[in-house]
Amino acid sequence: MAPVKISHVVSFSSQDPKYPVENLLNPDSQKGPWLSCPQDRSGQLKVELQLERAVPIGYIDVGNCGCAFLQIDVGRSSWSLDRPFVTLLPATMLMSLADSKQGKNRSGVRMFKDGKEGKGRNGGETERERLERERRSTLEGCKCSW
Numbered sequence: 540m541a542p543v544k545i546s547h548v549v550s551f552s553s554q555d556p557k558y559p560v561e562n563l564l565n566p567d568s569q570k571g572p573w574l575s576c577p578q579d580r581s582g583q584l585k586v587e588l589q590l591e592r593a594v595p596i597g598y599i600d601v602g603n604c605g606c607a608f609l610q611i612d613v614g615r616s617s618w619s620l621d622r623p624f625v626t627l628l629p630a631t632m633l634m635s636l637a638d639s640k641q642g643k644n645r646s647g648v649r650m651f652k653d654g655k656e657g658k659g660r661n662g663g664e665t666e667r668e669r670l671e672r673e674r675r676s677t678l679e680g681c682k683c684s685w
Contacts (some may be wrong), residue, residue: 543594549587553579555685559577560586572604579607592667596627597653604646608635611651615664624669 544564551560558574563586575584584606593615601609609631612624628651662678 544591546589546591549589550585551587552585553581563588572602583671585669587667587669590666590668593664595664598651599628600648600650601633602646602648603633605634605639606634606662607632607639609633609649610671610672612669614669615668616667617666625665627665627668629670633640 548560548661553575555574555576557570560573562570562573573586598614599611602607608630609628610626611628612620613627614624631649631651633647633649634644
């Protein structure tokens with residue numbers, strides 16, 4: 540199945556003015572990643588994305604730079620606001636604590652395939668994703684790219 544494009548950003552928790560969340564909309568552009576605001580010391584970075592159409596998700600490739608954990612929840616824009624999203628990928632370690640503290644192995648791509656790390660099934664097609672990323676070190680921002 541071909542990759543599905545991100546239609547728009549529904550909401551986000553933080554962004555660096557130089558590397559805004561809109562950079563996720565075109566991962567092939569040379570604009571760079573999405574980074575958290577340099578003053579944001581929460582260690583959390585969240586985004587809710589609207590896909591161009593509802594599809595079953597069989598795999599997700601995530602570019603990472605400095606984030607320790609990632610969780611992906613999915614849902615539908617037609618769901619009521621009180622209906623929770625379904626976990627597609629439970630909180631997964633992208634960097635070890637030692638690597639995070641030492642600034643090693645900060646960037647890379649992780650591929651998650653249905654039936655592997657991302658065992659959480661969304662029970663059908665989805666067109667909305669919610670990503671939550673956590674960093675151990677508050678010295679640098681998190682990067683997310685598709």
